[in-house]
Amino acid sequence: MEQIRTQVGIVGGGPAGLMLGHLLHLRGIRSFILEDRSEEHVIERVRAGVLEQSTVDLLHEVGLGDRLAREGLRHEGIYVAFGGERHRIPLAELTGGRAITIYGQNEVVRDLIDARAATAEPLRFEVDDVSIRDFDMQQPKIGFRHDGQRHELTCDFIAGCDGSRGICQPSIPASQVRIYERVYPFAWLGILVDAAPSSDELVYSLHERGFALFSMRSPHVTRLYLQVSPEEDIEQWPDERIWSELDLRLHTRDGWTPLRGPITQKGITRMRSVVVEPMDSGRLFLAGDAAHIVPPTGAKGLNLAMADVWRLAGALGKFYESGNETELRAYSERGLRRTWRAQRFSAWMTSALHRDNSDAFDQRRQRAELEYLVSSRAAMTSLAENYVGVEFD
Numbered sequence: 001m002e003q004i005r006t007q008v009g010i011v012g013g014g015p016a017g018l019m020l021g022h023l024l025h026l027r028g029i030r031s032f033i034l035e036d037r038s039e040e041h042v043i044e045r046v047r048a049g050v051l052e053q054s055t056v057d058l059l060h061e062v063g064l065g066d067r068l069a070r071e072g073l074r075h076e077g078i079y080v081a082f083g084g085e086r087h088r089i090p091l092a093e094l095t096g097g098r099a100i101t102i103y104g105q106n107e108v109v110r111d112l113i114d115a116r117a118a119t120a121e122p123l124r125f126e127v128d129d130v131s132i133r134d135f136d137m138q139q140p141k142i143g144f145r146h147d148g149q150r151h152e153l154t155c156d157f158i159a160g161c162d163g164s165r166g167i168c169q170p171s172i173p174a175s176q177v178r179i180y181e182r183v184y185p186f187a188w189l190g191i192l193v194d195a196a197p198s199s200d201e202l203v204y205s206l207h208e209r210g211f212a213l214f215s216m217r218s219p220h221v222t223r224l225y226l227q228v229s230p231e232e233d234i235e236q237w238p239d240e241r242i243w244s245e246l247d248l249r250l251h252t253r254d255g256w257t258p259l260r261g262p263i264t265q266k267g268i269t270r271m272r273s274v275v276v277e278p279m280d281s282g283r284l285f286l287a288g289d290a291a292h293i294v295p296p297t298g299a300k301g302l303n304l305a306m307a308d309v310w311r312l313a314g315a316l317g318k319f320y321e322s323g324n325e326t327e328l329r330a331y332s333e334r335g336l337r338r339t340w341r342a343q344r345f346s347a348w349m350t351s352a353l354h355r356d357n358s359d360a361f362d363q364r365r366q367r368a369e370l371e372y373l374v375s376s377r378a379a380m381t382s383l384a385e386n387y388v389g390v391e392f393d
């Protein structure tokens with residue numbers, strides 16, 4: 001078995017693991033990233049697309065802003081639609097100029113992989129049989145197989161960036177963690193379409209048939225979602241059924257509707273919230289989806305992951321500079337504060353915009369919620385400051 005030594009062993013090469021590796025490299029800290037899927041899979045996987053202001057600022061600060069500046073679409077507002085009307089929420093005006101940028105998560109991942117390749121730092125795809133141990137000791141270990149050979153990585157720290165189905169979080173003894181979970185009675189059917197977006201900004205719509213979301217990836221690609229039941233089977237949704245449902249739910253009285261085009265990808269994602277407390281155990285630190293899942297309504301998943309690794313890299317930097325562990329010890333508590341704030345916001349957006357047919361009282365209350373939202377500057381400001389995201393902390 002080959003023995004390898006690194007400072008920080010990173011399990012998972014999604015946005016969290018790759019950005020952590022990049023931030024550590026900029027601080028002169030060595031890391032080793034292990035990813036169990038192929039490079040193509042990681043790059044092509046269709047995921048989120050909304051970057052908060054702080055995520056955009058971070059990408060620029062760490063030298064990854066060039067393509068983002070050229071291809072990202074800065075949006076200074078979003079629409080909320082109900083009762084056949086679209087109402088604009090002017091995000092930038094309400095938050096002193098903060099905005100969101102549309103840039104696919106897979107583009108962020110592509111930029112990060114290119115940046116990694118430009119360093120001599122290791123990033124291994126298609127590893128298997130990954131396991132971690134001894135993270136309650138000074139020198140934790142990660143075992144894995146690559147190209148048919150077994151390896152053991154000895155580290156100072158392990159970063160568990162292996163997403164919601166990873167091995168790091170389940171390796172922590174159950175008695176040391178508490179897991180909070182909420183399963184929502186909704187799922188999103190998402191499609192990617194080769195068509196120019198017919199609105200400059202996103203449209204979150206509540207219709208009596210359920211929620212629909214109009215989004216985009218570029219000036220040529222539209223992204224659309226429909227609320228469906230979690231039991232729904234994608235085979236029951238031929239293209240024509242998806243389009244007619246989108247038309248019904250998104251069409252507004254001003255005549256606006258999404259432009260149709262060839263559907264290049266479709267899938268159904270169930271919605272849930274998970275929070276793992278605490279986010280660390282000894283010398284193991286969880287970041288991103290490995291530590292928390294949010295429903296997609298608030299567009300917070302990727303941004304929370306970026307906030308985690310920014311904080312973790314800062315804390316590790318302090319440790320290697322001066323031996324001071326104060327920030328590492330505060331990592332979880334500070335992260336959980338941000339996580340719960342994002343959970344609150346995402347749960348609120350989800351409940352305000354999704355139709356639950358079982359409750360007539362709730363439907364009328366929901367209508368009042370949206371009417372209040374679009375008529376009160378205070379309510380709009382509350383949505384805006386959470387949607388564009390508070391500064392990394």
Ligand code: APR
Pocket residue numbers: 011012013014015016017034035036037042047048105130161162163164165166167287288289290300301302303305
């Ligand atoms: N060994 C190595 N890699 C693993 C293992 C394992 N045992 N298990 C999972 N992985 C990899 C996955 O293949 C994936 O590439 O870990 C990576 C985790 O990446 P993501 O799931 O993308 O999670 P994260 O990096 O935390 O990104 C945040 O925000 O928009 C949301 O859910 C969306 O992925 C997004 C997330």
Ligand code: PHB
Pocket residue numbers: 047048049050202215216223296297298299
């Ligand atoms: C997306 O474009 O994929 C997207 C946009 C907004 C959301 C969730 C997903 O709230």
